[in-house]
Amino acid sequence: MELHIRLEGGKGLADQLYQQLRAGIDSGHLAAGSQLPPTRLLAEQLGVSRKTVAEAYSRLTYDNLLSAVVGRGTFISQRRAPQATPTTVVELAASASLQRWQQRATVLARPGLNSPSRYDFIGGASSKAQFPFDQWRSCMQYALRRSQRHPERQFHAQGLAELREAIAHHIAYARGVHCSAADILVCNGAQQALDLIARVLVEPGCRVAMEDPGYSPARQLFLALGAQLQSVPVDEQGLCVEQIEPGTRLIYVTPSHQFPLGMPMSEARRQALLDRAAELGALIIEDDYDCEFRYQGPTSDALQRLDRHGLVAYVGTFSKTLLPELRLGYAVLPPAVLRAACVAKHLSDLHSPALQQWALARFINEGYLSKHIRRCHEIYSARRGRILQRLQGDLAPWFSAVPANAGFHMSAMASPTVDVELLIKLVRKVEVGLYSLAPFFSEVPVRPGLLLSFGAIELLDIDPALDRVADTLRQIS
Template sequence: MELHLVVDPGQADLVGQLCRQIRGLIRGGHLAAGERLPPTRLLAAQLGLSRKTVAEAYARLAYERLLEGRPGSGTFVARAAPPPAEPRPSLASESGADARIARWRALTLPLRHPAPQGGARYEYIGGAPEPRLFPHEAWRRCMQHGLRQDAARSRGQYGPAEGLPELREAIARHLAFARGVRAEASEVLVTNGAQQALDLLARVLVEPGCTVAVEEPGYLQARLLLQAQGARVVGVPVDAEGLIVERIPAEARLIYVTPAHQFPLGMPMSPARRRALLAHAQRHGAILVEDDYDSEFRYEGRPTDSLQGLDEQGRVAFVGSFSKTLSPSLRLGYLVAPRPLIEAVANAKHLADWHSPLPAQWALARFIAEGELRKHIGRCHQAYARRRALLLEQLAGPLAPWFEAVPIEAGFHMAALACRPLDMAALLSLARRVEVGLYPLDVFYAEGAPRQGLVLGFGAIEALDIPPSLERVREVLLQLDG
């Protein structure tokens, strides 16, 4: 191992310089207990010092019990825990960015998922697909293909900001089949998840002070992201048919919607509302951002085409990802939009992170082309359909005195509205004590009076766990009623 040490031979006490830097690496945790240091001869050659100087520094640190020599093996960081690291200086108290830093630190992000060790035994968190259904063998084979392609064709170099042509073509074909999206490969941009697609659109389309419209209740990350760009964000209420178009401000230049599976309530936008929304966008010169986050899992009713597929005027930017269909950890998503907008967003992506990882792009292109994605969605659909049915049974049966389900046709979360006032904080806390992770609906309201209820994700919980876990919730509710 080559240590990052800088010794100034023009200054006195070379041994002291070495000791201070190695001591700092150990106390700062950058050299772990038991880690081997370079031999004195090698380190002396790297630093242009005499071997005697390095040996003396090692000896001094051994005397301080920070290093230990092992005959025949070398010099190692002592196994005993080093003293605590010296505190690092904090940001200057009168920084010119204090106000902005404070605003970002104060953000409330209710959709942050718990750490793997922090979740409950029975988790109803939304947006989390079933990890046990992930097609490990098929993905491993495609990933090996991706690594070979990256070595042979990309040659480990930078790639296009828009994404690999092979993946853009595969995404365009898949969306045409699955969601009725009409787009050429040149109108597809590969992103690091749908969240980056939203971020890039906000950078390109939003200016400080401009008005944008979002659903109320809605996806808070989208609202916060738009506010971070300086937009005036207006919440537009939804009803059983989706976004109420008449309530959209005329000056809104960007309108964010989830028409296939409204987040978080779950109902689809009616055909009449879709037509009215497209007409509004055309009349007022607005861009519609259609977040199609999990609509490929459909359980009943006639499949509805995307808003983008109905658009004849080039007003819709269609956003999606493979986080729900495959795995959030892959961080692969896409944006479909008219070519001028794609070219502008591609420039923004180039400045942000240049491009998404190429081996994973090669792998996903092969995974889609070989039909593995469609097969995987089919397997997941069966599992999620069973869980959805069990949830509806429980909400219509044992939990009916307290909650009413909002009907959903797609996705893998549903909302359960409270039938009467509840102490939601106590419910969530007591449910957590009996190993059930529940999540409230009211955090997704930013304006006006929120409705009480739960958002029940059923991607991360086994079907067999649903009845016993909700029986625990029922017992908690009975306790609260008592």
């Protein structure tokens, strides 16, 4: 990389070079410890004599701004950090808009993620101990070889055809979704899928309905786009469909594993939701975020399978099934929505990373994903069973589990005697991470309880963690 120096005229070149280097060092733009180019190289770059550069370097060395290390080169000396120059900040014309964005709640973006508790029931995270790193490494190496011989320099926003084919086969087998590769849009996680769908459907003032309690990042996204949001309550059968207001354009639901409470939507309620959407001409976003894992009862098909009018946008992710760092998801979209969303995707980030798409396609086609899900199903089932035993045992005086047959989290509703926020604060001191349901409620009255995820906590850690919770509950009771 060339050093940015601009010399003018043919006289005083050494002094110009000295002044510019000194100004860069004093301002901190040339950082302490950085190596300067050799005199011969810099002279060639600037089109001056080597003597000119050597003279400037010599003066800077005399000022203790440079130091020469034999056999290595010339380096900028360590100095005290320069004092910041006072600046006058001009208020931006868009300051009101910026303030609205800054005030948006980011419930799941927890600042304490870098220092988690020893025993953590954090939601949305899976255990890295189960992830098949060796198989993924081989798939990434395959992707690098593909990239090396791939003639294309640009990729379609919709995603690589082979990954979309692999996803179509997987979700047809695992979730009963009716689709082909042509119906799928590959995204950077489910959150981008929600963003793209909302971006092409939601205009300021239009009505969007979603569950309450519900998935807060979706709620904040719709509000940020100017939607008039209706918070629709849920009961033991799921979304209360009859309360969806006329004029609704978009309906967001988690029918297979309601977030955060966990119960599935009944078959009757699903059909009622599809009928209501047809009356309104509303699109339904079905967020099927973790339903590869089902532990008891008959497997329920995706809502999309029941759709006969092209009203369901099915959204899934591999961040929950595999690794949060993967950030790959997908949406199965009706044709008109797909075409618009592909344009929005192209304008947003052109396309999702091709290397990861090739690797994931290989991972699915080689059967690694199915094996991983089967292995994790057994592990998560054991963890879920142990938490249920404790909730139905010594923790029963304080908490009761909400029936949930899928995913890797459950909710536990608190008895009136439990101060959930105080409990969370106290158990944090004994290295247990618990999380309240309260942030997921919007307009309906908050039902105090806990979101207990068993994706990241090991089976042998559940009892020690819940022992500490039980001890704390006895103390505050």
